[in-house]
Each structure stands twice: as structure tokens, then as C-alpha cells.
Amino acid sequence: MLRVAGLTRRFGDQLALDDVTFDVVPGRMTGFVGANGAGKTTAMRIILGVLAATAGEVRWNDAPLTQEVRRDFGYMPEERGLYPKMKIRDQLVFFGRLHGMSADRAEERTDKLLERLGLAERATDALETLSLGNQQRVQIAAALVHEPIALVLDEPFSGLDPLAVDTMVDLLREEVTPEVPVLFSSHQLDLVERLCDDLIVLSRGKVVAAGPVADLAAGAGTTYRLVVDGDAGWLRDIPGIQVRDVAGGTALFDVETDGVGQQILQQAITRGPVLEFGPERVALSDIFREATR
Numbered sequence: 424m425l426r427v428a429g430l431t432r433r434f435g436d437q438l439a440l441d442d443v444t445f446d447v448v449p450g451r452m453t454g455f456v457g458a459n460g461a462g463k464t465t466a467m468r469i470i471l472g473v474l475a476a477t478a479g480e481v482r483w484n485d486a487p488l489t490q491e492v493r494r495d496f497g498y499m500p501e502e503r504g505l506y507p508k509m510k511i512r513d514q515l516v517f518f519g520r521l522h523g524m525s526a527d528r529a530e531e532r533t534d535k536l537l538e539r540l541g542l543a544e545r546a547t548d549a550l551e552t553l554s555l556g557n558q559q560r561v562q563i564a565a566a567l568v569h570e571p572i573a574l575v576l577d578e579p580f581s582g583l584d585p586l587a588v589d590t591m592v593d594l595l596r597e598e599v600t601p602e603v604p605v606l607f608s609s610h611q612l613d614l615v616e617r618l619c620d621d622l623i624v625l626s627r628g629k630v631v632a633a634g635p636v637a638d639l640a641a642g643a644g645t646t647y648r649l650v651v652d653g654d655a656g657w658l659r660d661i662p663g664i665q666v667r668d669v670a671g672g673t674a675l676f677d678v679e680t681d682g683v684g685q686q687i688l689q690q691a692i693t694r695g696p697v698l699e700f701g702p703e704r705v706a707l708s709d710i711f712r713e714a715t716r
């Protein structure tokens with residue numbers, strides 16, 4: 424497991440990270456979100472050892488993370504770091520070799536990834552001749568080529584069209600074996616919601632929410648949605664609930680007393696057909712807004 428423990432980073436007077444602690448659990452995709460300047464890139468750079476922490480440490484399997492172990496991490500930096508004039512296949516093989524792979528293995532992995540990303544026919548083209556979306560695909564391949572033991576991806580999906588996002592996501596899911604923790608930052612909350620198992624929300628250098636998305640989304644857990652064939656206006660007269668909204672047969676309400684939700688379902692059934700009933704999931708955008716307020 425990758426653990427960030429009490430990370431603090433100052434730039435002059437500015438506190439970019441303030442005692443940040445979180446875990447990135449193997450085999451789970453962890454989304455890292457926060458407004459511009461919240462400190463995501465700074466934290467990722469520290470994890471990768473590109474930047475030093477002012478205080479705190481990064482741990483790997485309960486021991487301080489060493490440079491040797493870091494060599495086996497995969498990293499997609501915010502400032503994409505590939506060589507524009509180098510052929511993409513040569514470049515990926517080169518990165519594989521840098522991470523200690525044999526030439527044969529690096530070539531085998533490179534060809535598999537290029538094939539998988541639909542870039543096999545461009546293997547001998549220079550990176551700069553590719554579209555930006557395709558350059559991004561090569562970036563992700565560069566992070567994956569050496570079969571990393573952990574992945575840290577800074578905005579891996581920015582600028583990609585929905586189809587390219589899907590290809591990348593499929594590839595990540597294939598690559599993320601149960602031993603590999605994956606941390607990725609993104610501003611695309613819909614995508615994060617679809618993709619990640621765990622979420623870390625950073626605001627002004629502090630962790631303001633963290634945990635499994637399902638738990639965070641259920642956090643408010645007392646809001647229900649009822650859809651009936653008819654008018655749901657009668658809900659307004661029921662004690663023990665707070666009606667948020669009623670539009671025709673669709674109602675959203677908060678349960679203030681335990682068990683009232685089930686009583687309402689029973690009442691609704693006696694009044695006519697019930698089309699939908701259940702707890703309302705909180706949208707990630709709402710969790711984000713609430714946490715970073």
C-alpha cells in the first residue's frame with residue numbers, strides 16, 4: 424500500500440500542502456480531486472521524489488519509500504515529459520530499459536501497448552507528428568511500459584475525447600492488477616465518479632474528504648427518492664420527513680426519524696403503483712462542492 428503521511432510542503436510563505444495524510448490501496452483506483460492550486464500536483468511530485476517534502480513522508484508497504492522502489496512506479500507528470508522528435512516505439516522501449524527491463528521484454532511490452540492503444544501503425548513516427556490525443560496515449564504507455572508496481576497519473580484524461588477516455592480506462596483496468604495502487608488526479612468529476620473506487624478531496628492543501636466513493640456518496644444516506652404513478656404531494660403532510668422537492672409523482676425527501684422511509688413506502692403502495700423507491704445517491708459534484716466550500 425502507498426501511504427502519504429503528514430505531508431507538508433511550503434513554497435516561501437505559501438503552504439501548498441498542510442499535513443496531508445491518505446492511503447492509496449492496491450487494486451483500487453483512487454481519484455484525487457481539488458480546485459486549481461489545491462496541491463494535487465505538489466503531492467504527486469513528492470510521491471515520485473521529484474520534489475522534496477518540507478515535512479512528512481511517503482511510505483510503501485509500511486516502510487519509507489526508497490528511490491529503488493520508486494524506480495518501479497509508473498508516473499504520468501503534468502508537464503508531459505516525452506521526446507517530441509523521437510520515434511514512439513524507440514521512446515517506449517527506451518523508457519522500459521531505463522526502468523531496468525531487458526531489451527526483449529521492453530520491446531514486447533511496447534508492441535503490446537502500441538497495439539492496444541491503436542498506435543501500432545505509427546510506431547516509427549516521431550511523437551510530434553501525432554495528434555495531441557495520440558501523444559497522450561503514448562504518455563500513458565510510457566507510464567505503463569515497465570509493468571509498474573504503483574501508478575501516479577496527473578490529469579491522464581485531460582484533453583481526450585470520450586472514445587479515447589474509454590480506451591485509456593479499459594487499458595488501466597487491465598493493467599491494474601490487485602497489487603497495484605493507482606492514484607490519478609482529474610478535474611472531470613463525472614469521469615472520476617465513473618472510474619474511481621476511492622476518492623481524496625483536497626482543498627487549499629488539506630484533505631477535506633477521503634474514502635470509498637460509495638461511502639461518501641451514501642454519506643448523507645437519509646435522502647430518499649420516491650416515484651409513484653400519480654401525485655406524490657401527500658408526502659408533504661407526513662411527519663418525520665423533510666420534503667425537498669415534489670414534481671408530479673416524483674419526490675425527494677429527507678428522513679428525520681429512523682424507519683419512516685419504510686412506512687412511507689408502505690403508504691405509497693396502498694395509494695397506487697410505486698415505480699421507484701430508494702436512497703438517493705449524492706453526486707460527486709455535490710460531495711466536492713460541500714467538501715471544498
Ligand SMILES: Nc1ncnc2c1ncn2[C@@H]1O[C@H](COP(=O)(O)OP(=O)(O)OP(=O)(O)O)[C@@H](O)[C@H]1O
Nearest residue numbers: 434437438439457458459460461462463464465466
Ligand atoms: N514550484 C513552485 N513554486 C512556488 N509555488 C508553487 C510551486 N509549485 C506549486 N506551487 C503553488 O502551490 C500550490 C499548489 O499547486 P499545485 O500545482 O500542487 O496544485 P494543483 O492542485 O495541482 O492545481 P491544478 O489543478 O491547477 O493543477 C499553488 O498555489 C501553486 O501556486
